[in-house]
Amino acid sequence: MSLYRNLSIRQKQVVWAWGFLALPIVFYCVIRFYPTFNAIVLSFQSWNLLGPREWVGLDNYAKLWDDPVFWKAFRNTFMYLILGTPISLVISFVIAYHLDKTKLLHGTLRALYFLPFLTSTVAMAWVWRWFYQPVPIGLFNNFLASMGIAQIDFLNSTSNALPSILLPAIWAGLGFQIIIFMAGLRAIPTSYYEAARIDGVSTWTILWEITLPLLKPTIVFLVVFSSIGFLRIFDQVFNMTTNNPGGPLDSTKPLVLMIYQTAFSSFDMGYAAAQTVVLFAILLVVSLIQLRVLREKP
Amino acid sequence: MxxxxxxxxxxxxxxxxxxxxxxxxxxxxxxxxxxxxxxxxxxxxxxxxxxxxxxxxxxxxxxxxxxxxxxxxxxxxxxxxxxxxxxxxxxxxxxxxxxxxxxxxxxxxxxxxxxxxxxxxxxxxxxxxxxxxxxxxxxxxxxxxxxxxxxxxxxxxxxxxxxxxxxxxxxxxxxxxxxxxxxxxxxxxxxxxxxxxxxxxxxxxxxxxxxxxxxxxxxxxxxxxxxxxxxxxIGAPSMNLLAGQAVAGSITVAGRSLARDAGQTGPITVGIRPDDLRVTDGPSSFEGRVVLLEPLGAETLAYVDIGGQEVVARADGRNPPALGAVVQLHVAPENLHLFDGDGKAVE
Structure with missing residues (x-):
């Protein structure tokens, strides 16, 4: 105890700080960093979950390079990202922008938009899966048929399946993005808009030159956050295509689903680890590029 | 324009x-x-x-x-x-x-x-x-x-x-x-x-x-x-307000009679700006005990208890009165502000 008492105030602060940090550090090392490094090591090995691990060098990566399914999944993943992020951001901004100005039923509307975010993805995926079924089960096709329009093969067509899965994924994320956008909009002082009204600039000028630039930190956050979400898409795809996960013909299969199948259907752990490392690298690079491009210039 | x-x-x-x-x-x-x-x-x-x-x-x-x-x-x-x-x-x-x-x-x-x-x-x-x-x-x-x-x-x-x-x-x-x-x-x-x-x-x-x-x-x-x-x-420190009684030709405040015709009789509120109420050695309007001093440099604000009512008066910054001392306060009768029962100024 006297050892502690003899420390300077600064040293005592350090001792306390490390005391509080110890638990999260242990947690991060055991639950996060160790598995991460283990996965990287595993990507150079062959392992079927039960037998011994064997070093195979770059074989897993070579296999990946020559695997057409991997490139298909790679392309799909980027389709989810490239379509999902901008569409969801534009929709959520438009909704937030107008909801911010709506006084009537403001709370109710906001709650309605937020509700999907609170709902289990699995339940949501199955409800949408029902919507998409052919006549006489599916809601959408029943509606189309009643209007005399030909049915659409939502989930069974290689060209329609990916957008059909993307739609509920975008919808599910809207609530969160709207709330964040509204918080960002609320943080802009009303006097900025009042000053602009007195100066008489157009609504369009206000939007482009005041609102959007001031929302930049919010936009950066949402772009990065939503991109990571779409790059890791899994639940929607898995649940909406359960009889043939990632189908038809791998047209909806994202990287995460491929990793899951390689690991837990084929039990090819080393190969799955190699895919994981690639996904990790993609996430890292995309996030860093976005942060760099969108970050405020000093 | x-x-x-x-x-x-x-x-x-x-x-x-x-x-x-x-x-x-x-x-x-x-x-x-x-x-x-x-x-x-x-x-x-x-x-x-x-x-x-x-x-x-x-x-x-x-x-x-x-x-x-x-x-x-x-x-x-x-x-x-x-x-x-x-x-x-x-x-x-x-x-x-x-x-x-x-x-x-x-x-x-x-x-x-x-x-x-x-x-x-x-x-x-x-x-x-x-x-x-x-x-x-x-x-x-x-x-x-x-x-x-x-x-x-x-x-x-x-x-x-x-x-x-x-x-x-x-x-x-x-x-x-x-x-x-x-x-x-x-x-x-x-x-x-x-x-x-x-x-x-x-x-x-x-x-x-x-x-x-x-x-x-x-x-x-x-x-x-x-x-x-x-x-x-308006004015800092705020104007002192004292309860008074107006009779023909004079006003009684804190037990003293001040020569000022209010133009009416009965209860009246008397306002005195601290600047108009000076601690003095000469002829005085009120007498009271100093309860608090606020030195401002050039002047000192003296909080004085006159007959149970506290007023703020100005005293010389170089020779301020002592805390607890009994001092004389002077105000010129024409500098009194008079207000009726509704708080309106009396002409």
Missing amino acids: ATVSLQNLRKTYGKTEVLHGLSLDVADGEFVVLVGPSGCGKSTTLRMIAGLEDVSGGEVRIGGQVVNHLEPKDRNIAMVFQNYAIYPHMTVRKNIGFGLRRAKMPAADKARRIEEVAAILSMTDYLDRKPAQLSGGQRQRVAIGRAMVRDPAVFLFDEPLSNLDAQLRSQMRLEIKKLHQRMHTTIVFVTHDQVEAMTMADRIVIMKDGHIQQVGTPAEVFHQPANIFVAQF
């Missing part, structure tokens, strides 16, 4: 009326300060002149024209906000130029106009900086610059100095006053600080609870306050 005229102006939020029929005429080129405690309706009045709040009743005229239903941009006014409302992502040049966006003039003229305004405000060297790189006073100048650049008929200021520290505030006070003397634009300025009102205004409008209490020059509202509220609000 323009006059501003408010006729029986009312503002209601739902069932609550916050402005109860305000009438005020501001002359062309006049500097009028609206002053009052929080919630008195001064900012609401200003925002109604600006067109940022709807008029519930009555009329707002600018330059003789009724502007009740005109958009802010069509009223030819400029406003400086409490938080300056300058855009953090734009340079000073862009901020000042923002007011010229709608103006139909060649880009070269706009650039020259921005330079002119910056020169008047000594901000030329800062034109390419962002607001984050400026001090509070400089930001304030940018806000004023943005208002000036359009050359509006009326300037509206909504508590523009309250975010500045004391020293900067008095400096900016002077600068705004100089600016007014130079440009002679009509100014309506809102503040809760009576010192700001006194030092800057041509005329002061004192408001309380959505009513105008008094309109007058700084000297008028200080020397001839219309009621107890104005008397206490």
Whole structure:
């Protein structure tokens, strides 16, 4: 105890700080960093979950390079990202922008938009899966048929399946993005808009030159956050295509689903680890590029 | 340049009326300060002149024209906000130029106009900086610059100095006053600080609870306050108020009789400004014990208990009375302010 008492105030602060940090550090090392490094090591090995691990060098990566399914999944993943992020951001901004100005039923509307975010993805995926079924089960096709329009093969067509899965994924994320956008909009002082009204600039000028630039930190956050979400898409795809996960013909299969199948259907752990490392690298690079491009210039 | 005229102006939020029929005429080129405690309706009045709040009743005229239903941009006014409302992502040049966006003039003229305004405000060297790189006073100048650049008929200021520290505030006070003397634009300025009102205004409008209490020059509202509220609000430290009895030819206060004809008899409230109540060795009006001293340097404020009522008096800064000492206080009878039972000044 006297050892502690003899420390300077600064040293005592350090001792306390490390005391509080110890638990999260242990947690991060055991639950996060160790598995991460283990996965990287595993990507150079062959392992079927039960037998011994064997070093195979770059074989897993070579296999990946020559695997057409991997490139298909790679392309799909980027389709989810490239379509999902901008569409969801534009929709959520438009909704937030107008909801911010709506006084009537403001709370109710906001709650309605937020509700999907609170709902289990699995339940949501199955409800949408029902919507998409052919006549006489599916809601959408029943509606189309009643209007005399030909049915659409939502989930069974290689060209329609990916957008059909993307739609509920975008919808599910809207609530969160709207709330964040509204918080960002609320943080802009009303006097900025009042000053602009007195100066008489157009609504369009206000939007482009005041609102959007001031929302930049919010936009950066949402772009990065939503991109990571779409790059890791899994639940929607898995649940909406359960009889043939990632189908038809791998047209909806994202990287995460491929990793899951390689690991837990084929039990090819080393190969799955190699895919994981690639996904990790993609996430890292995309996030860093976005942060760099969108970050405020000093 | 323009006059501003408010006729029986009312503002209601739902069932609550916050402005109860305000009438005020501001002359062309006049500097009028609206002053009052929080919630008195001064900012609401200003925002109604600006067109940022709807008029519930009555009329707002600018330059003789009724502007009740005109958009802010069509009223030819400029406003400086409490938080300056300058855009953090734009340079000073862009901020000042923002007011010229709608103006139909060649880009070269706009650039020259921005330079002119910056020169008047000594901000030329800062034109390419962002607001984050400026001090509070400089930001304030940018806000004023943005208002000036359009050359509006009326300037509206909504508590523009309250975010500045004391020293900067008095400096900016002077600068705004100089600016007014130079440009002679009509100014309506809102503040809760009576010192700001006194030092800057041509005329002061004192408001309380959505009513105008008094309109007058700084000297008028200080020397001839219309009621107890104005008397206490203007002047620091606040006016002493004592309960008195008026009889023919004199008033009895704190057991002493003072030679002043109130023109009425019965209970009366007597106001004495601390500046008019001096600690003295000569003929005295009151006697009391010093309970607290506040040395201010040149003078010392003495809190004196006279017959159970505490008053503030001024004493010499070099030879202040001792704490607990019994002192004599003098006030000239003509300097007494008299108020009737309703708090209104007695002529």
